[in-house]
Amino acid sequence: MKIDEALKKLEQxxxxxxxxxxxxxxxxxxxxxxxxxxxxxxxxLDQAKLKIQQVMxxxxxxxSVEDFDLQ
Amino acid sequence: MLEEHVHSVSELNRKARGLLExxxxxxxxxxxxxxxxxxxxxxxxxxxxxxxxxxxxxxFKDRSALLPPPQLQTGEEILAWGxxxxxxxxxxxxxxxxxxxxxxxxxxxxxxxxxxxTLKKEGLFDAxxxxxxxxxxxxxxxxxxxxxxxxxxxxxxxERRWPLIEVFLFPSVVQGDTAAGELISALAYAEAFNxxxxxxxxxxxxxxxxxxxxxxxxNDERVAxxxxxxxxxxxxxxxHEIDFTIADFVADLRAPTPSAAAELVTPSRxxxxxFLSTWTTRTLRHLEILLDRRTRRLESGLxxxxxxxxxxxxxxxxxxxxxxxxxxxxRTGEAWKKRHREATRLDGFxxxxxxxxxxxxxxxxxxxxxxxxxxxxxxxxxxxxxxxxRLQKGSFISQVEEVTTG
Numbered sequence: 001m002k003i004d005e006a007l008k009k010l011e012q013x014x015x016x017x018x019x020x021x022x023x024x025x026x027x028x029x030x031x032x033x034x035x036x037x038x039x040x041x042x043x044x045l046d047q048a049k050l051k052i053q054q055v056m057x058x059x060x061x062x063x064s065v066e067d068f069d070l071q
Numbered sequence: 072m073l074e075e076h077v078h079s080v081s082e083l084n085r086k087a088r089g090l091l092e093x094x095x096x097x098x099x100x101x102x103x104x105x106x107x108x109x110x111x112x113x114x115x116x117x118x119x120x121x122x123x124x125x126x127x128x129x130x131f132k133d134r135s136a137l138l139p140p141p142q143l144q145t146g147e148e149i150l151a152w153g154x155x156x157x158x159x160x161x162x163x164x165x166x167x168x169x170x171x172x173x174x175x176x177x178x179x180x181x182x183x184x185x186x187x188x189t190l191k192k193e194g195l196f197d198a199x200x201x202x203x204x205x206x207x208x209x210x211x212x213x214x215x216x217x218x219x220x221x222x223x224x225x226x227x228x229x230e231r232r233w234p235l236i237e238v239f240l241f242p243s244v245v246q247g248d249t250a251a252g253e254l255i256s257a258l259a260y261a262e263a264f265n266x267x268x269x270x271x272x273x274x275x276x277x278x279x280x281x282x283x284x285x286x287x288x289x290n291d292e293r294v295a296x297x298x299x300x301x302x303x304x305x306x307x308x309x310x311h312e313i314d315f316t317i318a319d320f321v322a323d324l325r326a327p328t329p330s331a332a333a334e335l336v337t338p339s340r341x342x343x344x345x346f347l348s349t350w351t352t353r354t355l356r357h358l359e360i361l362l363d364r365r366t367r368r369l370e371s372g373l374x375x376x377x378x379x380x381x382x383x384x385x386x387x388x389x390x391x392x393x394x395x396x397x398x399x400x401x402r403t404g405e406a407w408k409k410r411h412r413e414a415t416r417l418d419g420f421x422x423x424x425x426x427x428x429x430x431x432x433x434x435x436x437x438x439x440x441x442x443x444x445x446x447x448x449x450x451x452x453x454x455x456x457x458x459x460x461r462l463q464k465g466s467f468i469s470q471v472e473e474v475t476t477g
Contacts (some may be wrong), residue, residue, distance in 0.1 A: 003235055004207035007205050007343070014350070027361055031354055032093055038347045045340055045347075048234040052226060054217065057260040063268060068240050071224060 003044055010037045081159060088157035091164065097154045097188075099181070099401065100166060101174055102126070106144050115143065119151065119166065128153070128166040148174040152184060179283050183290050186317060190292070195299045196320045202304040205326050208272035208336055210237045212265070214257045217242040220279045221308065223327035228333035233340055238272065239264070245278035250288030255297045265303055274301070275332045278320065279307025289316035298322065308332030341423050430463035437461075440468060 001009070013034040017027060054068040078086075102119030109115055113132030118125050128151065143149070152170035157163065172180060190196065211229070217240060229236055243257040244250045248374075254276070265271045278289070289309050290295060291334045298305055298321045307322035308329040319325040326332035430436075437445065439444045440457040452458070456471050 002265075009209075010350070014354065017354060022091065022361065024361060027358055030360060030453070034354060038350050040342065042347050044235065045344060050226065050230040050234040050238065051234065052240065053290045054265055055241050057256075057263075060265060061267060063260070063264055065239075065268075068217070068238075070226060071354065071375075 001040075003041060006037050006044075010034055010041070013037070043058050079399065080402050082155055084159040084162050088159060091157060095155050097152060097169075100126075100153065101148065102151070102152045103148050104143055104145055106142055112320075117145075119145065121233050127163065128168055130163050130168040130171065138221070143171065149304045150174050151183070167441050177285075183283070185288065185319070186292055186295075187320065187403075189221070190295055190317065190321070195295060196308065202308065202323045203435070204304050205272045207338060208236060210239065210271045211336065212239045212241055212261045212270055212271040212274040214241045214254065214261060214274060214276045215278055215308075221245075221277050224328070225277075225308070225332040225333045228330045229337055231340075232334065233468055235339035236337065239269075239270075243248060245288060246281070246285055251291040251294050254291075254294050258294075258301055260295045262301060262303065271303050273304045273306060273336060275306045275308050275326075275329070275336070276322070277326075277329050277332060278310075279329065280310035286316050289318040291317070294318060295321045306332045306336055419473055433463075435460050449476055 002019070013030050016022070017030050022030075052068040052070075053065050056064045056066075058064050100119060102121055102125075105118045105120055105125075107115065107117040115130040117128055117130075120126050122297075130151075130153075150164070150172050151168045153166050153167055153168040155164060158165050166452045168220055170184060194200070213222060213225055215225070224239065226238065229238060239261075241257040242262045245251040245254070258274075258276075261271065278286075280286075284289075286309060289307075295317045296443045298318060304323045305321075306326055307316070308326045308331070309316050310328065311317060323333065326335050437458050437460045438444065439446065439452065440459050446458070448450060451473055452474060454471050455473060457468055458471060459466055459468050
């Protein structure tokens with residue numbers, strides 16, 4: 001799942017959890033789901049490393065893509 | 072006798088004004104300032120003159136929010152862009168100035184203003200054409216010099232704010248005679264890359280600040296059209312705050328600097344981490360409220376309870392709940408453990424005690440007609456007796472025909 005989708009899902013879960021009269025079983029299930037989403041997102045954010053590539057045009061429709069280093 | 076139309080004064084002034092405004096439009100006017108008056112309203116009134124002639128002029132306050140208010144001085148020669156009109160109540164004709172610059176500013180600035188006006192008329196700056204910038208970009212294309220300060224600023228900002236992004240640099244010279252051509256070609260191959268290799272969420276096009284000459288490529292008409300035609304949303308990132316370029320007006324979003332561009336298009340990691348770190352606490356607090364409310368409700372439901380639930384079943388189900396909760400609590404810390412254990416066990420137990428639960432499964436209750444105690448044994452019943460049976464919904468009365476001892 002992409003991170004923005006995960007965040008959106010977490011938002012939905014939070015909204016559902018805030019509904020009144022939510023059965024407890026369901027609330028616990030949602031909480032578990034939310035917790036694993038939150039953990040996954042956090043670890044994505046913690047481990048993310050910016051990927052930079054330089055694109056050069058070789059010919060019509062032909063590209064070279066190389067890692068770009070700023071030095 | 073010929074019937075001549077007789078004009079009123081205001082009619083004539085209105086007619087003259089219409090003719091003047093319609094036929095002359097906006098013009099550039101060069102002249103020397105005299106009789107400068109700054110009205111309390113902030114409007115500037117002055118006379119523009121040359122060796123033989125003069126005209127009264129007015130510059131209304133905030134005519135152009137894009138430029139700082141002009142520091143005009145009597146005797147100064149200026150270039151003014153404006154339109155001629157007649158101030159009807161006085162029958163006086165007047166030059167209404169929208170832009171002022173020192174006359175010595177040169178052709179480059181004039182060209183810039185003219186091109187801006189033309190492209191504006193062509194609709195290149197219209198809000199209707201502005202594409203929305205996606206809030207969570209995954210791939211960002213950057214068109215700038217690979218050696219300038221701009222790329223450095225952009226990359227360090229993205230890295231700090233949202234390093235989950237893949238950045239593709241499409242190198243281009245951003246200064247000098249070849250810059251416009253290179254920008255256009257970089258735009259073209261970024262487009263080709265977008266449609267054949269990997270879709271880009273947006274493009275940042277820019278460079279650091281500089282003089283009007285330095286920024287020429289970003290004021291180039293061909294570059295403006297290429298940007299306008301580009302299907303990928305473009306964020307312009309030219310210069311340092313005050314420099315506006317044609318590219319800024321055409322772009323879908325204008326950022327005052329390259330770092331600001333990177334900042335505008337990325338979510339904040341700090342904010343999201345903050346949200347995530349409080350999520351667990353907030354949600355647990357909410358669950359706790361939910362538990363409390365439920366427990367209270369079940370406690371009050373318990374009064375008038377008439378069944379005995381097999382105790383082993385309660386234990387087993389209660390254990391299931393404990394298992395699940397235990398798993399949760401291992402992850403969320405010991406502090407919550409005790410409270411939730413108690414609350415959840417109570418909740419699970421009370422829920423199993425819900426007197427309507429067996430009915431929901433299809434069990435029913437039978438009474439001898441007129442007695443309050445449910446039947447448990449056939450010993451207390453004989454053929455011919457009338458009994459009442461209660462189901463989940465409703466009840467019925469029947470007569471016993473035969474009794475089998477269990």
